[in-house]
Amino acid sequence: MINGKIDLRSDTVTVPTDAMRQAMCNAVVGDDVYGDDVTVNELEALAAEMMGKEAGLFVPSGVMSNQLALFTHAQRGNEVILPDNCHIVVHEAGAAAIIAGVQLRTVQNVAGEMPLDIVEQYIRKDPDDIQQPKTALITYENADSDGQVRDLAYMQSIKALADKYNLPIHLDGARIFNAATYLGVDVKEMTQYVDTVSVCLSKGLCAPVGSVLVGSADFIAQARRKRKIIGGGMRQVGILAAAGKIALTDMTKRLQQDHDNAAYMVKRMQEIKGIEVLAERQQISMVFFRLQDYPLTAKELVAYLAKHDVVINGAENGVMRFVTHQYVSREEIDKVVDLMKQAK
Numbered sequence: 001m002i003n004g005k006i007d008l009r010s011d012t013v014t015v016p017t018d019a020m021r022q023a024m025c026n027a028v029v030g031d032d033v034y035g036d037d038v039t040v041n042e043l044e045a046l047a048a049e050m051m052g053k054e055a056g057l058f059v060p061s062g063v064m065s066n067q068l069a070l071f072t073h074a075q076r077g078n079e080v081i082l083p084d085n086c087h088i089v090v091h092e093a094g095a096a097a098i099i100a101g102v103q104l105r106t107v108q109n110v111a112g113e114m115p116l117d118i119v120e121q122y123i124r125k126d127p128d129d130i131q132q133p134k135t136a137l138i139t140y141e142n143a144d145s146d147g148q149v150r151d152l153a154y155m156q157s158i159k160a161l162a163d164k165y166n167l168p169i170h171l172d173g174a175r176i177f178n179a180a181t182y183l184g185v186d187v188k189e190m191t192q193y194v195d196t197v198s199v200c201l202s203k204g205l206c207a208p209v210g211s212v213l214v215g216s217a218d219f220i221a222q223a224r225r226k227r228k229i230i231g232g233g234m235r236q237v238g239i240l241a242a243a244g245k246i247a248l249t250d251m252t253k254r255l256q257q258d259h260d261n262a263a264y265m266v267k268r269m270q271e272i273k274g275i276e277v278l279a280e281r282q283q284i285s286m287v288f289f290r291l292q293d294y295p296l297t298a299k300e301l302v303a304y305l306a307k308h309d310v311v312i313n314g315a316e317n318g319v320m321r322f323v324t325h326q327y328v329s330r331e332e333i334d335k336v337v338d339l340m341k342q343a344k
């Protein structure tokens with residue numbers, strides 16, 4: 001429960017834990033633009049160490065983290081190769097055109113993956129051809145916005161291709177710890193195949209605000225300047241970083257529980273008449289389903305559950321999604337399933 005409601009809309013609805021609130025209250029802070037905030041410095045070093053990179057940069061949001069990656073890896077007019085349904089293309093308000101000034105070369109996502117032959121075809125090969133933009137970067141997500149996880153072999157094969165053309169890779173790892181939990185590997189096993197990573201602290205990891213961008217020391221120094229350009233230099237922000245540290249040290253260890261609860265929810269929801277659960281799509285904390293001859297429409301289901309203090313999103317392209325997190329228990333899942341069974 002969060003504030004008296006069962007909220008299944010997203011893992012972004014999670015509020016800071018009591019331990020986080022304590023740490024925020026007691027955090028040693030300073031002016032981070034001067035580099036004086038001890039707690040921010042600790043968070044950045046911790047994130048870098050966990051992901052096997054040299055340095056980290058704390059930013060207010062995942063969007064800023066991704067956009068700084070583009071802004072730092074690429075020059076204006078360069079091309080970035082990425083999946084057509086990724087967050088940077090679909091959910092970042094066109095920022096890539098405004099901030100980095102890059103051209104997005106989208107590759108159709110086939111079963112969650114960019115086909116490598118198409119990626120290779122899209123890489124610009126003749127830097128002397130004055131008609132062609134230059135390819136500056138390849139970027140993709142793991143886990144992706146649909147809650148699907150790419151395996152290590154796929155990550156390795158993209159890395160091999162990028163190396164062949166001497167291109168860097170940015171990973172949008174908003175939910176990279178969910179992906180690592182699903183794969184049963186240390187997160188470094190994944191990050192070895194990319195140059196920079198963006199990780200969200202405020203999704204399933206429960207921090208109130210923030211993402212960390214990690215990469216080489218040189219890359220992060222450049223990104224720090226660019227963060228200032230777009231107004232992301234913050235002052236006593238250790239207040240937030242204190243929660244971020246707990247997100248990384250403690251909350252990354254409990255994600256299996258959310259995944260198990262999502263699997264439990266899939267099983268229970270299969271009992272409901274008129275619901276088609278897309279069981280094979282449940283890998284992390286997300287459950288997908290369709291209404292098939294269910295007594296309510298998606299809109300009516302949203303309104304019906306809201307009356308019982310259960311908050312859900314409507315359908316997107318006919319598919320509905322429930323997300324489990326720290327504040328969704330098995331008893332609450334049972335309650336939602338029972339309510340859905342009783343709908344008329």
Ligand SMILES: *Cc1c(COP(=O)(O)O)cnc(C)c1O
Nearest residue numbers: 061062063087141144145172174
């Ligand atoms: C949530 C998310 C982001 C960051 O979004 P914010 O709204 O800035 O937190 C980036 N990429 C993916 C895949 C995400 O799910």
